[in-house]
Amino acid sequence: MAKSNKTAISPTRGDDYAEWYQQVVKGADLAENAPVRGCMIIRPWGYSLWENVQGAMDRRFKETGHENAYFPLLIPLRFIEKEAAHVEGFAKEMAVVTHHRLEAQDGKLAPAAPLEEPMVIRPTSETIIGEAFAGWIRSYRDLPVKINQWANVMRWEMRPRLWLRTSEFLWQEGHTAHATEAEAREEVMTMLEIYREVVEEHMAVPVIPGEKSEGERFPGAVNTFTIEAMMQDGKALQSGTSHYLGQNFSKAANIRFQTENGDWEFCHTTSWGASTRLIGGLIMTHGDDDGLRVPPRIAPDHVVIVPIIRDEAQQGPVMDYAETIAKRLRGQSFDGAPVRVRIDGRKIASQEKKWDWVRKGVPVTLEVGPRDVEAGGAALARRDRVRDKKEILSLDEIAGQLEELLWGIQSNLFEEAKAYRSARCRDDIAGFDDFKAYFDAMKGNTFNGDGGFVRAWWCEDAATEDQLKELGVTVRCLPLDQPGGEGPCVLTGKPAKRMAIFAKSY
Amino acid sequence: MAKSNKTAISPTRGDDYAEWYQQVVKGADLAENAPVRGCMIIRPWGYSLWENVQGAMDRRFKETGHENAYFPLLIPLRFIEKEAAHVEGFAKEMAVVTHHRLEAQDGKLAPAAPLEEPMVIRPTSETIIGEAFAGWIRSYRDLPVKINQWANVMRWEMRPRLWLRTSEFLWQEGHTAHATEAEAREEVMTMLEIYREVVEEHMAVPVIPGEKSEGERFPGAVNTFTIEAMMQDGKALQSGTSHYLGQNFSKAANIRFQTENGDWEFCHTTSWGASTRLIGGLIMTHGDDDGLRVPPRIAPDHVVIVPIIRDEAQQGPVMDYAETIAKRLRGQSFDGAPVRVRIDGRKIASQEKKWDWVRKGVPVTLEVGPRDVEAGGAALARRDRVRDKKEILSLDEIAGQLEELLWGIQSNLFEEAKAYRSARCRDDIAGFDDFKAYFDAMKGNTFNGDGGFVRAWWCEDAATEDQLKELGVTVRCLPLDQPGGEGPCVLTGKPAKRMAIFAKSY
The missing domain is CATH 3.40.50.800 (Anticodon-binding domain)
Known part of the structure; x- marks a missing residue:
């Protein structure tokens, strides 16, 4: 193989990064576009990668006391409506089932037998699993309930991309209920750490664990935590999220328990998910101009x-x-x-x-x-x-x-990816002008180019998130690993308590 | 536990078999009705049983050269229409997706953004997988293609029962394409044997492997093979099927290959599936008046x-x-x-x-x-x-x-179930009157009661299947294990070449 200067994938990353990605997916037989808009067919090599990621996660879920279960694909509208922020976040991208039969009309098949109440294909299952929890939980003795589901979900995508953004994707979603906030928060961090372990230690993809800003939280969550990876075009890929839901969903679904003293309280719930999107991140972290490179x-x-x-x-x-x-x-x-x-x-x-x-x-x-x-x-x-x-x-x-x-x-592979990320992560950006120039330079093909991540103090003012949007930049996370003390916000100059990672993203 | 005469499940099988089944499902925390009509929530104990069955199957699928993959949940109507017998078989029970957004109307959410073409939630995936095969297969060198998918499917059930008949269920569906009929037929029998092994040797449920009659074939198949188990009410449960599809689906989806001589031929395809229904069979085979008994x-x-x-x-x-x-x-x-x-x-x-x-x-x-x-x-x-x-x-x-x-x-557990089946399997039924009397006696609660399976010569005349329907009886299968020679059909007296298993069924 040493003799050839020709690359096995054409175009190269430098020629056309987006098209290179598509060609690696194709050339490595990972997946292909389905004849259903926005959906993909996962081919055996791609599916086998996913199975191995699943295996690494599933073992850790079980070791930490979670049990697998399965909940319905379809969710009645009345459930989805219960948590206001949640429905707001997902309404625009839901597949809706309205009929339960096909009949020939004018020689063609058409929907017949309308449902009394339309149902959506689950975009995520907080609402229907919450309903089940409400039935299962009566007493503090029933807690914690720690459930995981391996499933397909749908979120109607207008600009689909194989693995990264497909209308249907495979994932796991963990859902737990606890007696106390402290225990629920511990669960959230335990699961985030499991994601970090699997993604870094099995997939060899370095990530930054941190908290999402208010503007990037899961719809209905009190806090969202994430692991963020850098792709070879300097953009971020959110690679797994873990949410502390507080009592928002337990109040919506009436998930209550009787304490040792006989009082009734609402549970503190969590949810956490990681999906086949991880395979997209794998490709863009380890792929080279000859195709994919799979960590052993x-x-x-x-x-x-x-x-x-x-x-x-x-x-x-x-x-x-x-x-x-x-x-x-x-x-x-x-x-x-x-x-x-x-x-x-x-x-x-x-x-x-x-x-x-x-x-x-x-x-x-x-x-x-x-x-x-x-x-x-x-x-x-x-x-x-x-x-x-x-x-x-x-x-x-x-x-x-x-x-x-x-x-x-x-x-x-892991060290190479870490070095790449380090080389494209600036933590010496002085102020907004410098910040803007750094991201403005990310034009066209940004493989091995300018820009990347910025690590800087941030005041966490919600208004600044709109300002960032204009630059096509988001706060990826407030890393768990903080220097302490405080510093001037890179955007506003106001005093800030935490540093944030800023980036363009998928 | 020896001291109590009270049973852990109430009612007992003898009191009310159907209600006993529901109470075992509930009492063993296996599953519960979902708030979605016809669907179920699989609880951890039930899901774990399914995972162990999956493990036993998946290992064998891989050992015999199959690879897992994943295909879309949704199937456009134009695909479903391609194979006439197939659409005829499934049209009445399909969930139809017609919209991809929800919007508030009069303060309530309602479907918005209609799809250009409605799609069904897969009841099975021959049509969409066939389409993919047509793209993957060009030459005899690409054959055989041997794929399996673990997935959820929907068939809208009017009379749902937990595990046995639910609108959504989990299953695996194998799909293979071969150059020759002989090879495809060998595949069909290999997979039937794998089902037999897993169900008998892991689940300890004895089964009769055999061929389905014409009236009971999979819609679009040339031959369907099955494994049939006996429940404790003497009824049969179809527990896994393997289909030789001939060139029916390859012609509908244009799955062709070029032979070594350069000619173009249609592939011979197979499909085979087993589902969470197996857990229903497990309960009704090994359950007793104290609940479930799980084979180690x-x-x-x-x-x-x-x-x-x-x-x-x-x-x-x-x-x-x-x-x-x-x-x-x-x-x-x-x-x-x-x-x-x-x-x-x-x-x-x-x-x-x-x-x-x-x-x-x-x-x-x-x-x-x-x-x-x-x-x-x-x-x-x-x-x-x-x-x-x-x-x-x-x-x-x-x-x-x-x-x-x-x-x-x-x-x-296995021997006990075999003995039970033997005791309720008659192979000395003399003629139609005797046959009718045997099945007429199966009234009300048939746990430990009259009736069960009949093994008898059958002429395989399609008209006799209608005659059987009036008795509420079906040909469960023509067992692979045949005595040879011929005998008089138990229904018509005409000469018959094969013996059949007749039973009432789930």
């Missing part, structure tokens, strides 16, 4: 063996040898489980195979041809250094260093 | 430790001891994984706890009180013999026999 911990395959067969007589011995290697390597472990090894036995040109796996981002490929069968070795290429010369290694050498190699790739 | 292989917990604490001073030592037992038993393995142990630390009466776990059907409970702490033992009760006296055993004895005990419970 979430890779569907860790190693792909590509047999190089030039004539039919070589087929048997080379494939047998590939099986021998696969068996040996599957006996090795990585991240607490056997190494995942695939043999690409497709009858197509071996160059084509190799570049398929480069585009899909498999961490390690091993090419084996007739000469390797004799020598007992293979040519190893690592995806994080795809332009390096392949290394010819013996099978013993490969087996001996594989686990370390995979951890090395995992950590390289 | 799919049990969310294998062992629940119930601390018996009469005063506060005992709390510390007894809970510590419970932790010691839990730790020890979690070090044991069952079915290739650590034993799943829960300590019920709720501060409610211990009698109440014990009966909660009986109703939920956890295979083994261990009661530990202050005396057991001193003696180093526990009182063991097995759910499959809930009315037996508890056994006081030492911790060593429990740990030493736990794995065998769990396998024993697994096999007892």
